[in-house]
Amino acid sequence: MAVQMLRRTLIFVVSVLVASAAVFGLLAVLPGDPAQVALGVNATPDLLAKTRQEFGIDRPLLTQYFEWIGGVLSGDFGRSYVTREPIGPQLLDRLGVTTWLVGAGMLVALVIALPAGVFAAVRHRRASGSVVSGISQLGVAVPGFLAAIVLVQVFAVQLRWLPSGGWTPPVVDPVAFLSGLVLPALSLGLVQGAVLTRYVRSAVIDVLREDYLRTARAKGLTPYRALMRHGLRNASVPVVTVLGLQLATLLIGAVVIERVFVIPGLGSMLLDGVANRDLLTVQGIVLVLVVAVLLVNFVVDVLYTVLNPRLRQAS
Amino acid sequence: STPSDPSAITIGFTAEPANFDFTRSDGTAIPQALLYNVYEGLVKLDEKGEVRPLLAESWTVSPDRLVYDFSLRSNAFFSNGRPFTAESVKFSVERVKSAAWSISQKSKMDVVSRVDVLSPTKARVVLSRPSNNWLFDMTTRIGAMFTPDGVADLANDPVGTGPYDVAARNRGSSITLKANPRYWGVKPAYETVYLRYFKDATALNNALLSNGIDVISAVTAPDSMPQFEADTRFTVTQGITNGEVVLSFNGRKAPLDDVRVRRALTQAIDRRALLDTAWAGRGELIGSMVPRTDPWYTDLTGVNAYHPEHARQLLADAGQRNLNLRLRIPNLPYAVSSAQVVKSELNKIGVGVTIEPLDFPAVWLKSVFTEHDFDMSIVQHVEPRDITTFGNAEYYWGYDSPRVRQLLAEADRGSAEQQVSAMREVAATLANDAAACWLFLFPNMIVAKKKVGGLPLNQISESFDLTLLRRVGS
Amino acid sequence: MNVIEVRDLRRVYRRPRTALTTPGTQVEALRGVSFDLPTRTRFGVVGESGSGKSTLIRLLAALDKPTSGTISFQGEDITGLPERRLKFLRRELQVVFQDPMGSLDPRMRVRDIICEPLVAQGHSDPAGRLTELLDAVGLPERSADRYPHQFSGGQRQRISIARALAPNPSVLVADEPVSALDVSVRAQILNLLADLVERFSLTLVFVSHDLSVVRHVCDTVAVMRSGEIVEMGAAEEIYEAPRHEYTRELIAAVPTLRTALRRFSE
């Protein structure tokens, strides 16, 4: 048992190390000189050289990498070339924002997808079910940013019910925080909800075909109750997989939404970082994203065993 | 901000300062927020382009135009409580020349040979050669006044003498300025100013439309202007900036080293039509690198005016057939829009154009600006009086004219009248040589709630000057 | 002479991990099986589910490697031989599987299915042999261009048998070839197998959980339980006078019409 845990942890650490090397390598080939970006036009060569030295980017790549990864392993992500502040706390800040956004988006998605997906599955041979799955099909086909733009036009610009963007931390003003979260969460959640609806639908349809659901009906449960009592938990296994994958895409896909709604999350930090060639920051962000995704996968694995007793220790 | 709080105002911007230290980070965002608001210099530039007193109440210039004697305000204090004195001037100016400053603009201080403290309120600056540009440059960030114990953490804690002090910052989203209670001058109209940042022009517009902000500092989506103009909630102003949108030619390389080719390309482009399509007709046409607010402005739009037949002829004369040019532009809206029109126009005279948007600033700076790997580019040149760059043969456009260099030097050295006439000649020469093709002068479009007055018509200094704002009504 | 000699064959499977924290369990599918198979025997293997019958067959066909022990085929040790040195085995020994649908690639035409061993072994005229084979298993010639799903279970099993016969093997191994079939079809296939064994002088290894089927088809029977052969001998002998307790149990449990109907006459 301990050995297995160790093995998993080891795989995880190695994955993160490989990922870190990949990020580093990828960014090393990125054209553009961080020093020049920081200094701007008309920078003199010796100023450039001095700044490069200050950033530490004049040293061999391997040295840079080991220094960076060494720092990261001890919790130090380095200092941003641009803000000249430690990156770690900033990352945490931004991660918090993105987590709120993604969490709220996921919530919206689930609130839409669970009932809609179950409904569409139970009625998949009838018109009402087809209508729901048709709508979800359309929802999947709408680009997320288009949904965002339209939502802003309607609810912020025309009706002026909600802010068009911006971010208020929950501790500063909970009401402003929530009202600012509504539209981004909807933009993110509607499309993801449509995607999820389709998965829920097909998972439930699969479950509806299962023998044990027939058994449940043979016991005298109505089809609906049979599904509720016996189907959903089993249908949730494939849905959780998708949820895990979606969470990963959401973390990254939030970039566009963050852009439209001017939300200072990881996505906008990533875009800024790349534009400013703030390489240490970008490396940090990507590493955090990769770790987050791997962690989500890990959680999904654990959830599996909770949901599916077959995966627990067999007697 | 709560719209109900009359002493607060929220202003929307597009470019967010990465930090507060403009001595070491380039870009327009930091001085836009801090200069004249948090930091003050001895002098400032007003919206008509005139140099005005600020921390210096007055100054005299010696006849040989090498010695500047400034008399300073005695009631100015830095936000950390230190008084502003002649020592501050000496410290600040010398600091620009030291390694503490690392941005390239610091070279503008090279002309200063020393600073003398004559008394707490009298400072003398001695130049190594006469320079008209120096005093003008003192209105920019390099003229900002610091105090020795206020420079420990410039990136996060700016200490200046201005009407505002940075109260809070929310990275990626906003900066809060609070009025400095010990400010020496007129108390600003708004006690609290929220500077909010929107990377996206449309997001910025929407914020105002949905009452999220009170002012758009600069509309960069010109096509959206009609919706503000039609809305009775808003005041709209349109002035100019000193940002010349330039179609630059790489003069180092054939065939663009040939003046006929450059003239042909310039004449092939209908700049009125370009402005109309690419920037909704907002902005002004200019014929050279001079905005209307400079004293030596003359209308040069007639030089190398639109004349496609003539352009074709010029190309033929230059022996250019099947010309194909790489238009490598920053991936910014104005450049992308303008480039498409330029391509379409040049195609009409048989010149092929490949548009390559480059990651800005990083890749553009590297390939175009530093490595000169381009035929043409489109960039907005926002620095004040950047016509002088044509005197630098090393500059990316590779324009090399000894005559222009000489004229520029004379202008800097000479009297005010000499300066104006020399600069006029420079502008005319550039236009004539088609050293570049000046597409248009970037407009300054501000939209604000009706309750906000005092909006600066033109944006020609580095600062978004909050001291100008007024409250209207109520 | 013995075609096949099996000595102390063991095979241990490691089940894939089912929980995050625990390693997979080990399953001893075969625990020391030995027997000799003289040429032209019809050898039956019976045993309940999970007793290791299929495992044994996979090892005989060199589709899997034993954990220990040896199998020699026509005098040559085939355990641990790399695939490229197994050509003779692939020619001499062929397998018929249980699931008449699952053992035929649904995306291949019958023609290609039957010719697959010939093509794989570089036969000079696979197409020529096809007609012969179809005829041997009693399928019409036009079947060749159809897909497996267009056939009934019995017909599919015929296709499977035709494929096995293609390289002219001397040993035919059948893993529960009739377990998935209806009684009427079962009879047809059993008849066919008997015909073919006779006609081509085949050695037959026939696996089933149904002792009466094995008794009908085979002359020698091995009874397996939990990876071991508990009893082995002539079919009639075992059926009439089982020595091992488990064999007796097995025989008693197999329902046959005759025994069942006796219930009514009592």
Added chain:
Amino acid sequence: MTAMTVRRSASPSLWVGLGLVGMVVVTALVSFLWTPHDPTLVDAAQRLRGPSGDNLFGTDKFGRDLASQLMVGARTTLFVGVVAVGVAALVGTPLGVFAAMAPRWLGELVMRVNDLVLAFPALLLAIVFGAVFGADTFTAMIAIGIATVPSFARIARSGTLGVLNTEYVLAARSAGRSRTAIAVRHVLPNIGGLVIVQSSVSFAIAVLSEAALSFLGFGTRPPTPSWGRMLQESQELLAVEPRLALVPGAAIALAVLGFNLLGDGLRDRYDPRLEVRR
């Protein structure tokens, strides 16, 4: 009990999907021969015209005909899908098959790396590629393709594992087929359905990605018409001229819908679980 085969007739979603995709393909093909106007010709006089007989969908702020841009944009859309899905399928499928057929440790390794790529932000890849090789449709789509490789590898691997567990693969092995022959003759045809389904879904995702990248300014180069860029350029005019956003927006949505429906329809046809009921 035997398996009974219930061949499903083509579902409506397959037909609607085919219809929509066919429309995109035909539009793209026609655009090579004819468009109502030059889609890149700037004309200040024609700026922001409403729909008319001459300009079916009107013109944009450059005075360019929207209908013509839409037609040529269909090419970009298809190109995007072909490149991204091509890269992903051609790399991912063999990789997945390999991971399933290789020795366990090697397969594990491949899948671990695969997971990593899956965790890697596709956007960053697109940006880096754009910066290194010049931002345009092709590089962006190579990046999206690479980012999509893992999903193909996963599907291909699980499909292959399924196929390898069948008796017909055992039969092929005992027939003397080599590993490669089994991979080519048995595995690939039988996971083909899964790959095709995955392709059409990835096609849809690629089209959306191109739109999103163009929206962020890392996609198709101007002035090459692309639906994503049209949408981006229309943004500031949304309140004034919603038509400019609606037209490309609807085109994207319909094309994506088409590919998704096609994928669903194909899944219904190819999913062996639906085809054979036991």
Added chain:
Amino acid sequence: MSADPALAVEGLELSVGGIGLVGGVSFAVAAGERVGLIGESGSGKSLTATAVMGLLPEEVRASGSVRVSGVDHDLVGASEKQFARIRGRRMAMVFQEPMTALNPSMRVGDQVAEVMLVHGTRPDKATARAAAVDLFGQVRLPEPREIARAYPHQLSGGQRQRVMLAIALANDPAVLICDEPTTALDVTVQARMLELIRTATEERGTALLFITHDLAVVAQTCERVLVMYGGRLVESGPVREVFTAPRHPYTRGLLDASDLEAVDERGRLRTIPGAVPGAGDFPGGCVFRNRCTDASGQCAEVPDLSEVDDRGFACWHPVGGRA
């Protein structure tokens, strides 16, 4: 035999999209009687059973009549609600696949308790659970208490099938339908299971409809047998009579083919020529006529199932001639 049968099926017709799958099936099962339903794969046995249970796939249309004792309405055309009250209470079913018929994520004890709670035959969870443990003992599961806490995957196939039986018997139904309940089991396990079904139904006086394709199993378990082919009942009667003196050529063929000891002169088993056609491909008239050696022109007409004294067959040329 009581006059009022526990289960009565009259003229049951099932079709999908106009293709007839089952036609004119009528039979009755008395309380305490055990009736086998045999026939080759695809003959319509499962469809008939699921029609009785009201568990037909949506696309299948049913007509005719199905009645269960103690229920005052016809089950054909009954609503889901009506069925829900009957299933698991008045009639119950054991399915073939022990691997998939139980909910993998629920303890088996709870799955048994559920059927009692649903119908309110036990007042609360605790009682129902205790009753489940009891039932496990009745179906001879070892250590019923431990088993009740297990998940299906922790049980063997035979054990799971016993759990299924416990579920079916929990509310003492009037009718028990078993659809090939032992096909997936080992012979030794099968023998014990069959014994169990027999005694359990005997003890409770339950009417049993037992579906299988294994004639021997029917002979062991049932008193009466129904033979199905091509969606029709072709023969019926007491097991002994039908199996010793079959009248329908199809029954005859089945019997011959299952007897591995009866061989011809060449040592070959006897077979029915040809194969079972797919649904909808059966010939009109007598469904067996394309495989029947005795078929004549008369066979183009559908022969009725002539029932005399519990013994019936549907054939124009019965084995042994017309009586």
